[in-house]
Amino acid sequence: PLVKSTAFGSIVGLGVGGALEMQRVANREVGRAYNSKTYWAKLELTTYDRFSDEIQSVMSGILEGYITGELIHMNYRNNIEGLCDKRQRFCELLKQFKENNTKFVEEMIAKNKNNDYWHQLDLIYKQINGLEAGYHLWKVQNDIKNTTESQYLSEIFWINVGSEMYNLERILTPDSTTLRYRDHCSAIVKPLADGSDLFVAHNTWSGLETMLRVMKRYSFAFNTVANKTKKIAGHSVSFSSSPGFIFSGDDYYVLSSKLVVQETTNHNYNQSLYQHIRADNILFEFIRNVVANRLADSGKEWTDLFAQYNSGTYNNQFMIVDYKLFKKGTKGYWASYNVPYFKDIYDRSGNAEEYAKLGPFYSYNDTARALIFRRDQSKIVDLKTLFSLMRYNDFKKDPLSECRIYNKVCVPPYSADLSIAARNDLNDVNGKYPIDGWAHRAEGATDAKMTNSSMVEELELLAVSGPTDQQQPPFQWSKSGFKNNHFGQPDSNHVRCLNDFVTAQIAFYARCNQHMCDLQRELSTGANISSIRGHVNDLTSPSDDIKPTLPPGKRYAKALYDYDSKDGTELSLLANEVIIVSQSVDLDADWMQGERGAQKGRVPLAYLEILN
Structure with a gap:
């Protein structure tokens, strides 16, 4: 293995001559898997075409x-563990279905x-096999036993x-369905009123046990079969994901094809639509998703690719935004929120x-999020x-969150589900x-992601993980009363502090855009180097915009990187945390005394930025 350290974690190359490169920002230690500002782990992986x-x-x-591996293990325990305990017949039938389907695919x-x-299908299954092998190696080294579900x-x-x-339970055991349907996601495609930019934004609605997240970027050196020197359209992708996933799941993707892909889930109430689903004529939804992302260069191509071998599972209303076609001056908006827009889909499902x-809650035009998006989308500037x-x-103050609007009576008269970012944990337990x-x-909205025309060029997006606390108190597991597994998650995602962070990121991108416009204008007029250099010097990192307010009387420092203490005399550090520091005659010049609450210990000066 080839390993070189960086400020963010480690770059790891593995394979003959360094076939792959992965940037791992998430520390293997559970409590440090998250970026302290956004609650996302981060993984970047690049391959090379000489292999x-x-x-x-x-x-x-x-x-x-x-x-x-450790994140995958926790994600599995949070979301899958115990699923077959009361569903043995379903799990046995699913095992047989998957075996027959794999035979069909091969x-x-x-x-x-x-x-x-089919070449990409082959590569997807090989990637899954590799994931299984790598995860198995981690399990063996950490003495983790196989689970009950792994026999299926x-x-x-x-x-x-x-x-x-x-959906699979309804296909395989229609007489015994125990899994509950969940709404998934709010989404909007929104040009600015002056038509100068196009925004694509999404939030995930899911169980709170799913909040172990990884922001991923894959850059594969895959070429087309016909032309070994031409890369596939979607060779690189940035996407919100979870440990062990090869796809997003939310779904939210920014692709090298300049497509942005997102969706909200549609519920199929029509059991008869499942009758033609067989193991030898379908591909699982997540696999069709990845194939379409890799090969499509337009919305039409994406749709045609994804529609093949439809499994009838995880049925979604996808929005494929092709930024190559965006022209300044476009106006309007498109919103999506778990109700089908197209009448034929709406009726057949x-x-x-x-x-x-049950009334207007099941209407595309008159459900809660339709009304709120319609009322508030013009405020997006x-x-x-x-x-x-x-x-x-x-939800307690917005009249559109009141149940009466949808011809229903609730006690209390509103629901935290009736908003753009649900917080069902705040509903009255006795309501x-x-x-x-x-x-x-x-359950609730567990994240938010957004991008625009300038970020798409760099495969970038802004994202935050955790339930909203914009108008509500932060979610906290220890005070929630819920007993769901949530291994690896912090007790509370204090997302309110992220408003400053996101604001700083937004301001930074705005400055970048303005400076690029200025540079382009000056270059076209033959500007000299010194004036151009001035634009570059004006740009500062978004993190520089956030200056913590420090109590007087003590000296403070910010940790630049994670640091694991070597013994009881040292204090571990988490990147970006602020601690109290002091000089000590007992320490050499490369060390300081650090203090975090009741914890004290020496810390390396090279890992610190002195703040005052």
Whole structure:
């Protein structure tokens, strides 16, 4: 292995001659898996075209599986562990279904060796196999035993197919369905009113046990089958994800094809639509998702690719935004929120019948988020106001969060589900809610992601993880009363402090955009080097905009990097935390005395930025 340290973690190369490169920012120590500002772990992985596609796929999986093994194990325990205890028949049928499906896939790959679609299918399965191998190696080294569920599917496959479980249970055991449907996500595509920029934003609605997250960037050196020197359109992708996933799951992707892909989930109430699903004629949804992302160069291509071999599982309303087609002057907006827009889908999936029985909450135009987006989308004038809308939940004061608006009576009269960013944990545990999804549950909007035309060029996005506390108190596991597994998560995601961070990031991107426009104008007029250099010097890191207010009388320092104490005389550090420091005659010039509450110990000066 080739290893070189960086300020962020470590760069790890593994394979013949360094076939792969991975930047691992998440420390293996559980409590340090998250960036302290955003609550995301971060993983970047790059492969090189001097190695075959197959080696790139397998080795990328092995690296990710091994290095993120601890996060994968915690993610599995939080979301899959115990699933088969009361669903043995379903798990046995799913095992057989998956085996038959794998046989179908292998046969199709063998028959279509010169086809890009099936070549990518082969690479996806090899990446999964690599993940399984790398994760297995981590388990062996850490003496982690196999789980009950692993006798049916590998733990990696369980994790990836988890979003499809609700539908698979209805396909395989329609007479015994125990898994509950959850709404997933709010999304908007919004040009600014003056048409100068295009925003794409999304938040995930999910169980709070899912908040172990990884922001990933894959850069694969895959070429097309026909032209070995031409890269596939979606060779690189930045996406919000979770440990062990090869896809997003939310879903939110920024692709090298200049496509941005997001979705909100649609519920299928029509059981008869599952009758034609067989193991030998479908591909699992997460796999079709990855294939479309890799090969498509337009919205039409993405749709055509994704529609093939439809599994009827994890049914979503996808929005494919092609920034190559964006022209300044575009106006309007598109919002999505778990109700089908297209009438044929709305009718065939049984949503029309739900509307007839239960009222306007099941209407695309008149459900809660439709009304709130319609009322507030015009307030989006920049990324800061977009962020505020995607984190919005003022359910006790907003009349559109009152159940009466949807012809229902609740006690109390509102629900924290009826907003852009749900906080079902805040609903009254003894309340009365006529619709199941409105009740008190360990569920809600667990993140927000957004990008614009300048960020897409660099495969960048702004993201925050954790339940909104913009108008509400921060979520805290220890005070919630919920008993869900949440290994690896902090007790509380104090996301309110992220408003300053996101504001700083937004201001930084705005300055970058302005300076790029100025540079372009000056270059076109033959500006001299000194004036151009002035623009570069004006740009500062977004983190420089946030200056902590320090109590007087003591000396403070910010930790630049994580540091693990070597013995009881030292104090461990978490990157970006602020501690009290002092000089000591007992220490040499390279060390200071550090203090965090009741914890004290020496800390290396090279890891500190003295603040006052």
